[in-house]
Amino acid sequence: xxxxxxxxxxxxxxxxxxxxxxxxxxxxxxxxxxSNLANVFNDTAPLIILALGQMVVILTRCIDLSVAANLxxxxxxxxxxxxxxxxxxxxLILLVALCLGAFMGLINGLLVWKLDIPPIxxxxxxxxxxxxxxxxxxxxxxxxxxxxxxxxxxxxxxxxFGLPVLSWIAIAVAAGFVVLVGRTPLGRAFFAVGxxxxxxxxxGIDVGRTQCAAYVLSGALAGLTGYLxxxxxxxxxxxxxAGFELExxxxxxxxxxxxxxxxxxxxxxxxxxxxxxxxKNALPVIHISPFWQLAISGSAIIIAVAFNATSSRAKGRVxxxxxxxxx
Amino acid sequence: MVMLAKxxxxxxxxxxxxxxxxxxxxxxxxxxPGVKALSGVALDLYPGQVTALVGENGAGKSTIVKxxxxxxxxxxxxxxxxxEPMSFPTAQDAGSAGVTAIHQETVLFDDLSVAExxxxxxxxxxxxxxxxxxxxxxxxxxxxxxxxxxxxxxxPLRDLGIANKHLVAIARALSIDARIVIMDEPTAxxxxxxxxxxxxxxxxxxxxxKAILFISHKFDEIFRIADRYTVFRDGEMVGAGKIxxxxxxxxxxxxxxxxxxxxxxxxxxxxxxxxxxxxxxxxPTEFEDIGFTLRAGEILGFYGxxxxxxxxxxxxxxxxxxPSKGAIRIDGKVAVTRTPNEAIGHGIVYVPEDRGKxxxxxxxxxxxxxxxxxxKQTSRNGFLRLAEEFTLARDYxxxxxxxxxxxxxxIGELSGGNQQKVVIAKWLxxxxxxxxxxxxxxxxDIGSKAAVHEFMAELAAGxxxxxxxxxxxxxxxxxxxxxxxxxxxxxxxxYEGADLTPEHLVRAAAGxxxxxx
Numbered sequence: 001x002x003x004x005x006x007x008x009x010x011x012x013x014x015x016x017x018x019x020x021x022x023x024x025x026x027x028x029x030x031x032x033x034x035s036n037l038a039n040v041f042n043d044t045a046p047l048i049i050l051a052l053g054q055m056v057v058i059l060t061r062c063i064d065l066s067v068a069a070n071l072x073x074x075x076x077x078x079x080x081x082x083x084x085x086x087x088x089x090x091x092l093i094l095l096v097a098l099c100l101g102a103f104m105g106l107i108n109g110l111l112v113w114k115l116d117i118p119p120i121x122x123x124x125x126x127x128x129x130x131x132x133x134x135x136x137x138x139x140x141x142x143x144x145x146x147x148x149x150x151x152x153x154x155x156x157x158x159x160x161f162g163l164p165v166l167s168w169i170a171i172a173v174a175a176g177f178v179v180l181v182g183r184t185p186l187g188r189a190f191f192a193v194g195x196x197x198x199x200x201x202x203x204g205i206d207v208g209r210t211q212c213a214a215y216v217l218s219g220a221l222a223g224l225t226g227y228l229x230x231x232x233x234x235x236x237x238x239x240x241x242a243g244f245e246l247e248x249x250x251x252x253x254x255x256x257x258x259x260x261x262x263x264x265x266x267x268x269x270x271x272x273x274x275x276x277x278x279x280k281n282a283l284p285v286i287h288i289s290p291f292w293q294l295a296i297s298g299s300a301i302i303i304a305v306a307f308n309a310t311s312s313r314a315k316g317r318v319x320x321x322x323x324x325x326x327x
Numbered sequence: 328m329v330m331l332a333k334x335x336x337x338x339x340x341x342x343x344x345x346x347x348x349x350x351x352x353x354x355x356x357x358x359x360p361g362v363k364a365l366s367g368v369a370l371d372l373y374p375g376q377v378t379a380l381v382g383e384n385g386a387g388k389s390t391i392v393k394x395x396x397x398x399x400x401x402x403x404x405x406x407x408x409x410x411e412p413m414s415f416p417t418a419q420d421a422g423s424a425g426v427t428a429i430h431q432e433t434v435l436f437d438d439l440s441v442a443e444x445x446x447x448x449x450x451x452x453x454x455x456x457x458x459x460x461x462x463x464x465x466x467x468x469x470x471x472x473x474x475x476x477x478x479x480x481x482x483p484l485r486d487l488g489i490a491n492k493h494l495v496a497i498a499r500a501l502s503i504d505a506r507i508v509i510m511d512e513p514t515a516x517x518x519x520x521x522x523x524x525x526x527x528x529x530x531x532x533x534x535x536x537k538a539i540l541f542i543s544h545k546f547d548e549i550f551r552i553a554d555r556y557t558v559f560r561d562g563e564m565v566g567a568g569k570i571x572x573x574x575x576x577x578x579x580x581x582x583x584x585x586x587x588x589x590x591x592x593x594x595x596x597x598x599x600x601x602x603x604x605x606x607x608x609x610x611p612t613e614f615e616d617i618g619f620t621l622r623a624g625e626i627l628g629f630y631g632x633x634x635x636x637x638x639x640x641x642x643x644x645x646x647x648x649x650p651s652k653g654a655i656r657i658d659g660k661v662a663v664t665r666t667p668n669e670a671i672g673h674g675i676v677y678v679p680e681d682r683g684k685x686x687x688x689x690x691x692x693x694x695x696x697x698x699x700x701x702x703k704q705t706s707r708n709g710f711l712r713l714a715e716e717f718t719l720a721r722d723y724x725x726x727x728x729x730x731x732x733x734x735x736x737x738i739g740e741l742s743g744g745n746q747q748k749v750v751i752a753k754w755l756x757x758x759x760x761x762x763x764x765x766x767x768x769x770x771x772d773i774g775s776k777a778a779v780h781e782f783m784a785e786l787a788a789g790x791x792x793x794x795x796x797x798x799x800x801x802x803x804x805x806x807x808x809x810x811x812x813x814x815x816x817x818x819x820x821x822y823e824g825a826d827l828t829p830e831h832l833v834r835a836a837a838g839x840x841x842x843x844x
Contacts, residue, residue, distance in 0.1 A: 183710050183713075185703075188702060191690060192691065195688040201667060201685075202645075202647070203667070206666065262688070
């Protein structure tokens with residue numbers, strides 16, 4: 001029974017999060033107050049959304065390092081759009097953000113697909129280019145709260161059924177990804193391409209096109225988050241979310257998404273992001289220097305990877321597995 | 328060419344005659360799990376002579392090369408060099424004993440210079456222990472001149488063609504004072520001119536007193552440059568002697584043998600309508616003018632030497648690579664297969680040679696591996712229906728008698744044979760018209776082979792048109808209704824009925840036209 005419970009990586013990570021929360025709560029009960037937990041979740045929402053997009057990219061044996069730059073560029077673009085056309089309704093802004101982000105994802109995807117450039121090189125390059133473009137279009141200027149229209153700023157913070165819209169969007173994206181990854185041919189193709197690209201080709205799956213689709217998804221979500229981020233913090237500048245792509249990749253790795261591709265789940269990405277979010281929010285509460293946060297995140301990554309490596313190695317033992325089934 | 332051949336005959340040293348072999352193998356055996364690769368073979372190499380090693384694919388030629396170069400250890404038997412018993416626990420030991428091999432795909436370093444490649448591991452040093460570049464370049468130049476190669480020792484290896492890379496490998500062999508040179512199909516990927524240069528080089532090495540083991544499938548070159556021959560068949564040495572005392576016909580007979588120990592399922596093929604017609608398929612570099620027809624219930628064998636373009640053609644037929652010309656018809660209607668997806672849509676499926684690499688997808692459970700190419704049928708409105716996938720997988724894996732604890736088990740937990748069943752179930756679930764099996768029994772044990780053959784016969788009996796690519800003559804003869812032989816990217820011959828003999832196949836594959844006796 002215990003073995004069954006601990007069978008999946010997600011379960012173990014979930015248990016680790018519960019232990020972490022319980023440990024914090026034992027000293028600072030206020031941390032587990034529902035309102036605070038909701039705050040923590042809302043703070044983590046951008047990370048969750050990006051981690052889900054990153055997950056499908058990593059599933060196909062690629063990586064997207066340009067998500068944070070995409071987020072910043074889209075954020076700047078919609079903020080500038082808002083200053084020029086303050087009357088533009090929010091749904092249109094969301095659409096622009098999604099399309100702009102998806103377009104940047106498409107650039108990554110096409111470079112990986114058609115030119116066969118290694119994903120890490122492509123996205124390292126586009127990451128720098130996107131940041132450069134922000135500087136070019138903004139001239140290095142900030143767009144501050146007073147320059148943005150109220151409706152533009154209010155959307156992510158508006159509270160519905162007790163949670164801000166930002167949180168609801170993260171929940172909706174996660175739900176959408178459960179369906180996409182588990183119940184559509186494209187979702188299955190992500191696993192097949194990452195699990196064995198050669199076999200995927202022989203099965204009639206276009207590997208490059210599938211990888212490109214993953215990048216478009218990741219890009220669209222980065223664009224969406226770009227608007228939400230800029231509106232929530234009511235500021236846009238060149239360096240927003242600098243370095244955030246590494247946190248996104250870290251969330252995926254902690255969540256058990258294999259960097260080698262083909263293994264991972266929506267639940268894993270979600271929990272990985274939550275783990276990082278809780279650590280980040282809890283440390284100031286318990287008066288630990290935020291610098292420790294980096295060390296803790298780093299240790300979590302190494303522990304997660306080491307754990308995944310040993311669990312996949314155990315899979316090779318066919319005889320033991322058979323014995324297990326017989327029991 | 329004739330002049331040259333004559334000249335060589337006169338020049339070839341007869342001093343080697345009667346002299347003791349420099350290298351002598353006796354009773355060498357080597358087994359791998361489930362396969363006996365070599366059983367008690369003997370091989371002698373004489374200084375200043377070329378010994379041709381001939382045999383079918385899988386006869387044990389590459390195993391003996393690997394034993395000689397210290398990559399494999401023999402289970403039994405003795406290696407003697409100049410009468411001294413030796414063993415080669417590592418490749419370095421083989422090298423220092425004077426054995427060197429020049430492979431088809433030479434193992435050299437593309438980004439180092441020619442001189443560095445020649446002297447890697449034993450470069451001349453200055454008195455400070457640093458590499459003496461000047462001395463190295465000078466020595467490299469001398470070595471290259473000795474073998475008549477016009478190569479600048481300073482250029483990076485990358486800039487050289489295959490033939491010149493071989494020359495560098497040979498210069499390297501000379502630099503470590505190799506006495507025994509193994510050449511494994513050195514002319515397989517060379518142009519006509521380069522082949523001539525290779526022959527000249529072999530003559531130089533002979534004149535230098537090297538003992539040469541020359542592995543080749545080409546009979547014309549064996550008769551042109553070899554002094555002796557050794558024939559392997561199914562891991563045994565079946566004949567050896569002087570090339571002057573043997574005819575081509577005799578050599579072919581030794582190679583293929585008469586006894587076919589395997590038992591193949593008895594079939595009475597029931598040929599149906601023509602299913603597939605291929606006309607003038609061509610590829611800029613791999614194959615040309617491939618055309619044939621295939622009927623329902625027929626097993627069509629594709630025989631040829633490795634590199635004859637069989638798999639390349641099949642991949643084009645399946646839409647993995649693009650042909651430059653040609654058309655196919657399925658059931659009389661023109662079909663286009665630009666992608667594997669389109670090929671599957673037309674009912675053509677391809678079970679690749681390397682099933683581990685190209686077949687199963689680890690990480691996906693068994694039933695999802697089976698349903699992967701059939702997701703269109705098992706989904707509705709773009710959403711997958713897992714229950715349908717499960718039913719599909721259960722139906723087809725049951726037909727193949729799959730042994731698995733549960734269908735949602737990870738496929739990686741299955742044994743190799745069962746994984747193969749999943750791969751085949753996957754294709755049968757797409758309800759194909761034509762199934763292409765590329766080397767279906769390569770690397771599996773005799774028992775599983777029989778099961779695969781049985782199954783193939785069942786598929787054909789069920790009305791499926793089967794294309795079987797195989798390099799094993801017994802399998803081709805035992806299973807096929809008709810055989811197409813490919814050579815150098817073209818169809819060399821087509822045989823059926825009484826014409827389907829091992830001699831015919833080997834001759835067509837090797838390109839032997841005239842009969843030498």
